[in-house]
Amino acid sequence: MNDWVIAIIKVVFIWVWTLLVAVVMTWVERRGAAMIQDRLGPNRAGPFGLFQPLADGIKLFTKEDIIPANANRILFILGPILFSLPAFSAYAVVPFGDKIVIAGKEIILQVSDVNVGFLYVVALGSMAVYGVIVGGWASNNKFSILGGLRSTAQLISYEVPWGLALLAAALVYGTFSLREISIAQQGTFLGFLPNWGIFRQPLGFLLFIVAAYAEANRVPFDLPEAESEIVAGYHTEYGSMRLGLYLFGEYVNLCTLSALMVTLYFGSWHLPYLNMEAFLGPISYGIASFLVFFLKVSFFLWLFVWVRWTVPRFRYDQVMGLGWKSLIPLALANLFVTALAIQLTV
Amino acid sequence: MTMDLLKGVSNCLGPLVVASGEFRGDVTVEVPKARIAEVLARLRDDPNLAYDFLVDLFGVDNLDLYEKAAKPKKKTEGEGDAAEEPKPAGPPPPRFEVIYLLLSLSTNRRLHVKVRVPEDDLSVPSVTGLWKAATWPEREVYDMFGIRFPGHPDLRRLLMWDEFPAHPLRKDYPLEGRGEERILRYE
Amino acid sequence: MVNECVVNAGHSTGDYVTINIGPSHPAMHGTLRVIAQTDGETVVKADPEIGYLHRGVEKLGEHLTYHQFIPITDRLNYCSAIANNVSYEMAVEKLMGLEVPEKAQLIRVIMTELARIADHQVLVGILGVDLGAFTPFFYLIIQREEIYEIFEWYNGARLTNTFGRIGGVEADLPDDFDARWRELRPNLFKAIDETDKLLTHNRIWMDRTIGVTAFSPEDALAWGFTGPCLRACGVKRDLRKDEPYGLYDRFTFDVPIGKNGDVFDRYMIRMKEMEESIKIIDQAYAMYQEMAPDAPLMAKVPKVIKPPVGEVYHATEAPNGELGFFIKSDGSDKPYRIKIRPPCYMVYQAFPELVKGEMIADLIACLSSLNVIAGELDR
Numbered sequence: 001m002n003d004w005v006i007a008i009i010k011v012v013f014i015w016v017w018t019l020l021v022a023v024v025m026t027w028v029e030r031r032g033a034a035m036i037q038d039r040l041g042p043n044r045a046g047p048f049g050l051f052q053p054l055a056d057g058i059k060l061f062t063k064e065d066i067i068p069a070n071a072n073r074i075l076f077i078l079g080p081i082l083f084s085l086p087a088f089s090a091y092a093v094v095p096f097g098d099k100i101v102i103a104g105k106e107i108i109l110q111v112s113d114v115n116v117g118f119l120y121v122v123a124l125g126s127m128a129v130y131g132v133i134v135g136g137w138a139s140n141n142k143f144s145i146l147g148g149l150r151s152t153a154q155l156i157s158y159e160v161p162w163g164l165a166l167l168a169a170a171l172v173y174g175t176f177s178l179r180e181i182s183i184a185q186q187g188t189f190l191g192f193l194p195n196w197g198i199f200r201q202p203l204g205f206l207l208f209i210v211a212a213y214a215e216a217n218r219v220p221f222d223l224p225e226a227e228s229e230i231v232a233g234y235h236t237e238y239g240s241m242r243l244g245l246y247l248f249g250e251y252v253n254l255c256t257l258s259a260l261m262v263t264l265y266f267g268s269w270h271l272p273y274l275n276m277e278a279f280l281g282p283i284s285y286g287i288a289s290f291l292v293f294f295l296k297v298s299f300f301l302w303l304f305v306w307v308r309w310t311v312p313r314f315r316y317d318q319v320m321g322l323g324w325k326s327l328i329p330l331a332l333a334n335l336f337v338t339a340l341a342i343q344l345t346v
Numbered sequence: 347m348t349m350d351l352l353k354g355v356s357n358c359l360g361p362l363v364v365a366s367g368e369f370r371g372d373v374t375v376e377v378p379k380a381r382i383a384e385v386l387a388r389l390r391d392d393p394n395l396a397y398d399f400l401v402d403l404f405g406v407d408n409l410d411l412y413e414k415a416a417k418p419k420k421k422t423e424g425e426g427d428a429a430e431e432p433k434p435a436g437p438p439p440p441r442f443e444v445i446y447l448l449l450s451l452s453t454n455r456r457l458h459v460k461v462r463v464p465e466d467d468l469s470v471p472s473v474t475g476l477w478k479a480a481t482w483p484e485r486e487v488y489d490m491f492g493i494r495f496p497g498h499p500d501l502r503r504l505l506m507w508d509e510f511p512a513h514p515l516r517k518d519y520p521l522e523g524r525g526e527e528r529i530l531r532y533e
Numbered sequence: 534m535v536n537e538c539v540v541n542a543g544h545s546t547g548d549y550v551t552i553n554i555g556p557s558h559p560a561m562h563g564t565l566r567v568i569a570q571t572d573g574e575t576v577v578k579a580d581p582e583i584g585y586l587h588r589g590v591e592k593l594g595e596h597l598t599y600h601q602f603i604p605i606t607d608r609l610n611y612c613s614a615i616a617n618n619v620s621y622e623m624a625v626e627k628l629m630g631l632e633v634p635e636k637a638q639l640i641r642v643i644m645t646e647l648a649r650i651a652d653h654q655v656l657v658g659i660l661g662v663d664l665g666a667f668t669p670f671f672y673l674i675i676q677r678e679e680i681y682e683i684f685e686w687y688n689g690a691r692l693t694n695t696f697g698r699i700g701g702v703e704a705d706l707p708d709d710f711d712a713r714w715r716e717l718r719p720n721l722f723k724a725i726d727e728t729d730k731l732l733t734h735n736r737i738w739m740d741r742t743i744g745v746t747a748f749s750p751e752d753a754l755a756w757g758f759t760g761p762c763l764r765a766c767g768v769k770r771d772l773r774k775d776e777p778y779g780l781y782d783r784f785t786f787d788v789p790i791g792k793n794g795d796v797f798d799r800y801m802i803r804m805k806e807m808e809e810s811i812k813i814i815d816q817a818y819a820m821y822q823e824m825a826p827d828a829p830l831m832a833k834v835p836k837v838i839k840p841p842v843g844e845v846y847h848a849t850e851a852p853n854g855e856l857g858f859f860i861k862s863d864g865s866d867k868p869y870r871i872k873i874r875p876p877c878y879m880v881y882q883a884f885p886e887l888v889k890g891e892m893i894a895d896l897i898a899c900l901s902s903l904n905v906i907a908g909e910l911d912r
Contacts, residue, residue, distance in 0.1 A: 033667070036668055037667070037668050037670075037671035037672075038671055038672065038675055039671060142550065142552050142553075143552075146552075146574075146893075150574075219665055220665065220737055222665065223894075226665065226894070227559050227560075228559050228560035228662065228663040228664075228665070228897050229560065229893055229894050229897050230893070231558060231559060309667055309668050310666075310668060310731070311665075311666065311735060311737055312661065312664040312665040312666035312732070312735065312737050312738050312741055313664060313665025313666075313737070313741075313894075314737055314740070314741070315740070315741055315892055315894045315895065316574045316892060316893075316894060317574070317892065318737075318740055318741075369843035369844060369845060370627050370628065370630060370843065370845050372844070372845050372846055374844070398754070399754060399757070400757060401757070401846075401848070401855065401857065401874060402757075402857065402859070402872070402874040402879075404859065404872040406861060406869075406870045406872075407870075410863070410869070411863055411869070414863070445844075445859070447846055447857070447859070447874070451754070451768075451770065454775050454776050456846065458844075458846065477755055477756075477757065478752075478755045478756050478757075478882075478883070478886075479755065479756050479757025479879055479882070481882050482878065482879075482882040490591075503584075504583065504584060505583065505584035505587040505911055505912075506584060506587070507584070514589060514592060515591060515592055517595075519592075521589075521592060521593070521596050
């Protein structure tokens with residue numbers, strides 16, 4: 001088989017997979033919220049309302065596309081694209097399984113194993129802020145610009161602890177490649193713990209997850225779109241599929257962030273104390289590693305939903321305070337301690 | 347008890363009390379309009395009365411009462427000779443009233459203070475200097491009756507929009523309005 | 534020009550940006566509007582614009598008979614219509630000098646306290662929603678639904694109850710009230726408890742509410758605060774205790790007070806008051822059960838109500854604070870003048886003072902915690 005064909009298949013697969021997860025996530029979010037809140041949620045379209053995202057998609061597509069009279073047309077159209085493209089592209093370097101051997105050819109379950117893997121993720125993550133600020137500014141609406149402003153400040157502030165947490169992880173594994181990091185998490189740590197990143201970087205994980213929630217604009221960091229304060233933040237003026245792109249981009253972001261958490265801190269496709277590769281066939285191992293990975297990602301996706309319907313929202317200054325006064329010093333300390341530990345052990 | 351209260355109020359205010367009355371335990375004293383701020387300040391600062399809380403203030407338009415009294419008409423049996431009943435002869439009584447509801451937090455006693463406002467001098471000194479609570483009620487009275495409150499920091503219409511041409515709670519304003527909503531069209 | 538209002542509100546003065554919040558905005562309950570001057574996220578000046586729900590209730594009152602006005606009072610604070618009905622009926626009864634039978638008064642107490650619980654549930658729920666915590670809202674609203682079931686069972690309406698008549702109440706409690714209350718009571722406690730667990734000691738919740746828009750008791754009194762907002766400032770004043778009307782002097786209950794008058798205190802007062810209300814209902818219901826089944830429910834009231842000439846003011850402790858009705862009668866079958874003293878009107882006028890220097894998010898939190906209901910605010 002041609003390498004190109006394989007690459008295209010992988011791209012298409014990951015594209016469809018993240019889209020599907022994003023679509024299903026909208027359903028999970030609503031049904032999950034309903035479950036938490038003692039109500040039913042959408043249950044009309046299809047079994048358990050499973051076709052609800054489909055109905056929503058059709059609705060978004062067929063709605064009138066409105067561009068406000070005083071909006072900057074070009075930027076207004078550009079905004080959602082700038083937001084969703086990086087979100088879709090970011091997953092390219094995140095693995096979704098180990099490898100699968102078909103017809104003697106080993107296929108790595110990852111679109112591209114870039115050796116600066118998570119720098120790429122961080123870089124694309126910061127690209128998303130352009131979509132937000134461009135959309136917020138182009139709408140020519142004060143709530144939008146406030147949302148864009150909040151989002152920009154928040155994303156930039158939380159990129160620092162996020163990046164520092166990642167850096168500490170990179171120190172531990174000595175590589176930026178996400179696949180190499182995944183492979184390195186096999187086996188046990190200190191003899192009895194699974195050799196997962198969380199046990200090597202507990203504080204790092206905490207920083208990462210907090211920053212990830214802020215990066216994804218999720219509760220309790222959902223101020224850029226705080227409904228009760230600034231209507232819908234940067235996408236106040238958006239409707240139809242442009243709004244859909246923003247919402248979609250967000251769910252794809254969640255997907256990427258969850259996959260990143262699993263890759264870095266939760267042993268990627270490894271099961272604890274169990275080497276699947278040893279007793280599974282080449283194809284079944286590939287599928288099993290994908291499923292294990294997906295299961296772990298699902299948990300973190302659910303965690304996003306769970307947290308969203310449990311806690312209130314921060315205030316703008318509290319978010320900034322938490323980011324700059326707590327997370328960044330902690331991240332620096334974490335980096336320092338990690339570096340020291342590595343220096344002493346190596 | 348109400349007699350005590352009335353006595354206390356007249357002791358405090360002296361000749362400022364123009365008229366006083368009592369109905370179902372609610373004591374009302376009428377004072378001259380120009381000195382309302384002084385009266386309320388005295389009632390508030392008097393250690394025995396201590397009417398330190400302004401519950402509300404609002405206007406009353408007595409136009410209909412006077413028209414009814416002016417017209418020769420058979421008396422309905424419920425009507426007594428209350429303080430509001432004007433004398434048929436003499437100059438026309440002031441059309442509007444502004445009533446201040448006071449409350450003493452320490453003794454839990456209430457007092458209605460009333461001033462009469464003639465139609466040709468629609469102004470009552472503001473009491474916002476005594477209680478900030480008077481801010482919106484005074485605006486509302488201005489809005490609804492057209493009575494001005496000199497000394498009010500921000501006397502604008504409160505409930506109706508700024509361009510509204512009438513004062514809707516006056517008795518000569520019809521219930522259905524005069525079609526002002528048509529003015530509100532955006533051109 | 535497309536929309537003059539928006540353009541006018543868009544003028545920036547100096548270095549500040551004017552933000553027009555409302556009257557159509559997710560956090561503006563009903564139709565409130567605040568024009569805020571902001572410096573970044575900080576509110577420099579907030580100017581509440583009211584009157585978007587002004588329906589001329591007081592003017593209407595002058596053209597309706599005394600009984601016809603009762604349904605209008607439903608539309609004041611629509612979260613607790615029964616409290617308004619009872620307050621108005623008591624004012625007319627005072628005007629007429631009527632003595633309401635004890636059993637009717639007990640039914641009134643039970644229903645008013647249920648309405649108070651419903652009102653507080655809405656407030657706490659909405660406060661949570663406005664601060665981003667969506668879930669407690671549902672825990673509370675589900676139980677409020679059960680309260681509405683009782684109302685519906687009693688007089689056929691859920692929200693606008695038109696409860697009671699001048700001189701008493703229209704009907705005895707429904708037969709299954711006992712069963713319904715027995716079922717509802719623990720659920721109410723459970724909902725309050727769950728909300729308490731989700732919010733009260735939540736770090737984010739505390740950060741968002743403690744110290745936010747705090748108000749001193751002196752200021753609160755000068756601005757005419759009453760009810761929970763005043764009690765949150767630490768002033769122990771509750772008309773049910775201080776000027777007991779109806780049968781309230783027979784019940785034992787606490788008046789919870791706060792310390793700082795901030796959003797957290799206003800929230801806590803409501804949480805505690807719900808429990809106190811349940812206590813009152815328990816006592817009132819126990820007293821009700823001791824009454825004879827055929828005890829009168831109505832005082833002797835003439836068919837056409839024509840009170841004597843005079844003016845009265847009667848105030849009750851509505852869920853929001855002192856709800857007063859001033860009625861001036863000219864001896865006819867219609868009130869000559871009705872003046873309603875809505876509790877949130879007085880509280881809301883201090884809003885610019887409360888939010889000055891706070892952030893936009895605090896403005897929303899403050900507005901929610903004051904429980905400003907456009908229906909009774911604009912009348």
